[in-house]
Amino acid sequence: MARRDYSLTGPEAARAVERGLAAAEWYHSDVPRKExxxxxxxxxxxxxxxTIILFGCMILFAGIGIALWPSWWSAPFWLAYGVLYGSAxxxxxxxxxxxxxxxxxxxxxxxxxxxxxxxxxxxxxxxWSHARHHTDTIVVGRDPEISVMRPPDFLRLVANFFGLxxxxxxxxxxxxxxxxxxxxxxxxxxxxxxQPKVIRIARIWVAIYAATILLALxxxxxxxxxxxxxxxxxxxxxxxxxxxxxxxxxAEDVTDHRLNCRTVYMNPVSRFIYWNMxxxxxxxxxxxxxxxxxxxxxxxxxxxxxxxxxxxPAAYAEMIPxxxxxxRYEDFFLRRDLPPTARPYREDLHDEVPGxxxxxxxx
Amino acid sequence: MSDWIDACATDDIDEEDLIRFDHGGRTFAxxxxxxxxxxCTDGLCTHEQVHLEDGLVMEHTIECPKHNGRFDYRTGEAxxxxxxxxxxxxxxxxxxxxxxxRI
Ligand code: FES
Numbered sequence: 001m002a003r004r005d006y007s008l009t010g011p012e013a014a015r016a017v018e019r020g021l022a023a024a025e026w027y028h029s030d031v032p033r034k035e036x037x038x039x040x041x042x043x044x045x046x047x048x049x050x051t052i053i054l055f056g057c058m059i060l061f062a063g064i065g066i067a068l069w070p071s072w073w074s075a076p077f078w079l080a081y082g083v084l085y086g087s088a089x090x091x092x093x094x095x096x097x098x099x100x101x102x103x104x105x106x107x108x109x110x111x112x113x114x115x116x117x118x119x120x121x122x123x124x125x126x127x128w129s130h131a132r133h134h135t136d137t138i139v140v141g142r143d144p145e146i147s148v149m150r151p152p153d154f155l156r157l158v159a160n161f162f163g164l165x166x167x168x169x170x171x172x173x174x175x176x177x178x179x180x181x182x183x184x185x186x187x188x189x190x191x192x193x194x195q196p197k198v199i200r201i202a203r204i205w206v207a208i209y210a211a212t213i214l215l216a217l218x219x220x221x222x223x224x225x226x227x228x229x230x231x232x233x234x235x236x237x238x239x240x241x242x243x244x245x246x247x248x249x250x251a252e253d254v255t256d257h258r259l260n261c262r263t264v265y266m267n268p269v270s271r272f273i274y275w276n277m278x279x280x281x282x283x284x285x286x287x288x289x290x291x292x293x294x295x296x297x298x299x300x301x302x303x304x305x306x307x308x309x310x311x312x313p314a315a316y317a318e319m320i321p322x323x324x325x326x327x328r329y330e331d332f333f334l335r336r337d338l339p340p341t342a343r344p345y346r347e348d349l350h351d352e353v354p355g356x357x358x359x360x361x362x363x
Numbered sequence: 364m365s366d367w368i369d370a371c372a373t374d375d376i377d378e379e380d381l382i383r384f385d386h387g388g389r390t391f392a393x394x395x396x397x398x399x400x401x402x403c404t405d406g407l408c409t410h411e412q413v414h415l416e417d418g419l420v421m422e423h424t425i426e427c428p429k430h431n432g433r434f435d436y437r438t439g440e441a442x443x444x445x446x447x448x449x450x451x452x453x454x455x456x457x458x459x460x461x462x463x464x465r466i
Contacts, residue, residue: 023411033417037380040419099431099443103421124444131430131445135411191447288419288428 003330004140004252006149008185012141016253021139027256027346028285029301039297040288042103047095047292050272051111054092058084062227069223078226082235083273086163089118090239091275091291097127100290101275117205120170120232122177124197128189137284138252138260144185148248150330152323157244163236177202238273242266245315246280249322249334256346257284259335263298263308264315281305304343306336367456367463373401374460381425381436383416386466390414391453393462394436397422401455402436403464409441409448 005012016022031039061081068074093115095101096108116123129144136142148157156165173183177198182190190198208228215224222230242264251259261281266274277283279294282301289297302308309315322334338345370384376395383406384391390406392415404425406414413429420426425436432446439450454465 036417037419042419042421099426099433105433105443127444131410134430193447194444286428287431288426 004150006140006146008141008144008188010141013188014141016136016139016141019253021136021253021255022142023135024255026137026285027258027343029304029343031286031297031300035300036286036288039286039293039300040290041293042100042290044103044107047101047107047290050275051092051107053272054084054088065226066223069226070221078231078234082231083238084235085118085231086233086235087238087240087242088273088275089115090243091273091277093119093121093126094130094277095275095291097123097130098287100288117208118232120167120174120205122174122198122201124194124201125173125177125186125190128191128194129186132189134284134287137257138247138250138254140252144189146247146252148244148323150252151327154323157240161237161240163233163240166236167232174202174205178206238270241312242270242274242278245309245312245319246277249319249326251333251335254347257281258305258338258342259345259347262315262319263305264312265308265310266312270312303339303341306338306342367465370403370462370464372460373457373462376401376462379420379422381416381418381420383414384464389466391464391466392416392425392436393455393464394420394425396437401457401462403453403455403466404434404436404439404450408432408446409450410446 007013058081061077061084065074065077065081068077092101092111096112096115099105099108101111102108113123116126133143133145138146140146160166176183180199182195182198186198187195212224212228216222245262245264247260247262250262254260258281261284263281264278266278271278276291276294279298282289282294282297285301286297309318318334322332325332368386370386370391370393371382373395376382376393378395378399379397381392381394384393385406392404392406394402394404396402404415406416408415408427408429410427410432411429413427415425415427417428418425419428420436423435423437424433424442426433427446430445431443432441433443434441434446434450436450437452439452441447441449456463
């Protein structure tokens with residue numbers, strides 16, 4: 001079987017459109033409008049509380065790290081700061097990009113800008129790329145945010161626990177945008193009217209990084225980069241650890257989020273860092289629900305969903321053998337059983353995908 | 364000159380909510396504001412043509428259920444990306460407990 005082309009400008013992009021997978025109707029569990037309205041309700045307090053804790057801890061940990069620098073005693077504080085910078089900012093970018101974290105929209109936008117900078121994700125580009133991820137979740141040739149492609153590139157996946165490929169790629173795009181240009185795939189999903197904003201922000205960021213590097217050179221110390229920039233590498237592991245579980249080893253080219261998203265029960269610290277995105281089927285099915293109501297939504301619809309993974313290690317134990325098998329059988333994926341209370345999977349389009357059996361069980 | 368169309372009863376829409384109304388092969392969204400006023404827009408989001416009926420009304424905005432784009436439903440103005448194009452709006456009047464729209 002020929003390798004699939006995951007680019008947004010290749011033949012798979014046209015095929016997805018031809019097969020009706022682009023901007024298709026997706027399956028939704030039944031939740032009456034009255035309940036859904038209660039779940040969608042926005043408020044500021046919880047996100048303000050979480051944001052004060054987050055930024056307070058970042059200032060505290062970085063402050064202690066600077067005070068103890070260059071002693072090795074500073075290392076645990078940098079590791080803690082790094083996770084908040086290089087991983088918690090991923091979920092803040094995500095929730096505030098949806099505009100669901102806070103009721104007051106300027107708060108969403110302010111946190112979104114800071115988080116985008118920390119993650120080196122252009123806030124304009126990534127708003128559009130994430131919209132496409134929701135329209136065409138894990139549809140090959142359409143979704144720009146597929147992190148585990150087939151066959152899996154394990155070297156790349158492991159390197160990204162330290163942000164290596166992602167950061168390299170992000171810096172390259174930032175410099176390209178700052179030079180006044182967009183990458184060809186970006187031009188496919190960013191409306192022309194928004195493209196000047198991409199370039200303006202990239203130029204501001206280049207100026208901030210240049211000033212940080214200059215300060216490091218003047219002081220002849222990497223300390224400024226420990227605060228800005230490097231945490232995107234040494235603190236990335238948590239967001240990659242949780243992010244790979246979102247869709248890894250599951251189906252491609254389907255229109256039912258129960259087939260291509262994974263919900264994982266997680267410990268409270270990871271849930272704070274990840275802002276409850278471990279309820280990933282629920283988030284994709286109903287992106288209007290704020291992070292703090294996702295546990296309730298989960299309780300409400302779990303009878304219609306596959307059993308969640310009970311923990312992060314259990315989810316990896318489920319996913320890794322599937323990825324290993326995909327090295328030899330690219331069309332292999334995990335199709336989890338539904339409880340008897342659930343409505344059947346929506347597989348009308350899925351059945352038509354050449355080379356992808358609808359019901360191949362995991363070994 | 365277009366006619367007034369009887370769309371629904373005022374009680375059909377909860378306060379700070381919307382309903383869908385289909386007429387003549389077109390689809391609309393009719394809103395009831397927190398001040399108990401009624402408004403009408405096109406039913407489909409200008410971003411990817413998803414119906415707004417499952418969206419969230421907050422004060423005077425409607426948030427699209429697909430990508431959380433927002434419009435001011437009184438004027439149709441696009442307020443939050445990924446929506447960039449304004450929604451069409453239509454005149455509304457209330458008579459004897461009925462909501463009439465002019466399309
Ligand atoms: S379809 Fe409405 S915001 Fe995308």
